[in-house]
Amino acid sequence: MESPSDAPASAPSGTTPGLMGPATILPRCATGIEGLDNILEGGIPRGNMVLVAGSVGTGKTTLSLEFLVRGAERGERSLFISVTEASSKLIQNLSTFEFFRRDLIEQGSLVFVDLPVIYDRLGLGEEELTGEEIDILIRTIRDLVRSLGAQRLVLDSLTSVCYRIRKDEQIRDFMLRLGQELNELGCTSLLVSEIGPNPARYSLHGVEEAIVDGVILLWNTRRFGDILRVVQIVKMRGTSHSRAQYVLELTPIGILMAPHLKGGREGGP
Ligand SMILES: Nc1ncnc2c1ncn2[C@@H]1O[C@H](COP(=O)(O)OP(=O)(O)O)[C@@H](O)[C@H]1O
Ligand SMILES: [Mg+2]
Numbered sequence: 001m002e003s004p005s006d007a008p009a010s011a012p013s014g015t016t017p018g019l020m021g022p023a024t025i026l027p028r029c030a031t032g033i034e035g036l037d038n039i040l041e042g043g044i045p046r047g048n049m050v051l052v053a054g055s056v057g058t059g060k061t062t063l064s065l066e067f068l069v070r071g072a073e074r075g076e077r078s079l080f081i082s083v084t085e086a087s088s089k090l091i092q093n094l095s096t097f098e099f100f101r102r103d104l105i106e107q108g109s110l111v112f113v114d115l116p117v118i119y120d121r122l123g124l125g126e127e128e129l130t131g132e133e134i135d136i137l138i139r140t141i142r143d144l145v146r147s148l149g150a151q152r153l154v155l156d157s158l159t160s161v162c163y164r165i166r167k168d169e170q171i172r173d174f175m176l177r178l179g180q181e182l183n184e185l186g187c188t189s190l191l192v193s194e195i196g197p198n199p200a201r202y203s204l205h206g207v208e209e210a211i212v213d214g215v216i217l218l219w220n221t222r223r224f225g226d227i228l229r230v231v232q233i234v235k236m237r238g239t240s241h242s243r244a245q246y247v248l249e250l251t252p253i254g255i256l257m258a259p260h261l262k263g264g265r266e267g268g269p
Pocket of ligand 2: 061062156
């Protein structure tokens with residue numbers, strides 16, 4: 001039987017291995033969104049799977065797309081898997097932002113894939129996915145990421161995928177396996193989670209948020225009649241980070257963030 005003590009017997013007296021010495025900084029995947037990178041000590045720890053949760057219009061898709069565009073600009077192959085919106089329409093919307101570069105798509109650094117097309121090709125029906133079909137889905141996403149050498153992935157949205165995986169234990173298994181596959185491939189991922197305006201949790205089933213490495217929460221709030229977008233990092237494994245609220249602005253040059261001054265605040269997430 002193993003010793004219950006954490007310290008190996010050979011540890012020199014007066015030292016506690018693991019508790020002393022400089023902390024290790026894990027390699028980062030810079031989001032390219034300056035405000036986020038500043039509060040994340042340079043970016044999301046590489047290989048993390050992160051939930052981007054918020055209600056409609058809070059900027060989830062825009063934030064995720066900027067993360068990919070900035071990655072592609074740095075030479076990291078970036079993959080967007082679209083579930084609800086046709087990617088052609090997304091690209092059309094994206095082209096109203098100055099930070100978007102169509103050439104990134106033309107040169108293959110930024111790749112869009114429509115999940116319904118994949119479902120069709122795999123012969124997966126409209127209904128709840130069986131255990132075997134969930135396996136196929138995980139393998140398909142893994143193979144896509146692997147064959148493209150994608151270092152960044154966005155799934156927009158995880159909620160739409162989870163509508164078809166209805167049992168909590170199957171969601172848990174799907175998330176754990178997907179997270180593991182992506183982490184092994186060194187791929188950092190954002191999974192979009194659509195939630196209501198006053199959510200009790202950050203995801204459809206509540207299971208998802210426990211498994212992911214991070215949760216970035218977005219919400220709308222009213223101040224003096226205006227609707228502001230607010231962002232907060234609720235959780236991020238592998239780094240220390242601010243948990244303060246920041247006002248998020250979607251501007252033509254990309255997302256800008258500023259500390260949220262709470263005077264006159266009327267609402268929360
Ligand atoms: N070119 C643009 N410049 C600034 N804001 C934009 C632009 N295009 C869209 N938006 C804003 O983005 C919002 C949509 O955000 P989106 O990222 O799609 O939200 P979500 O995915 O959370 O529903 C729109 O309601 C609009 O306010
Ligand atoms: Mg969206």
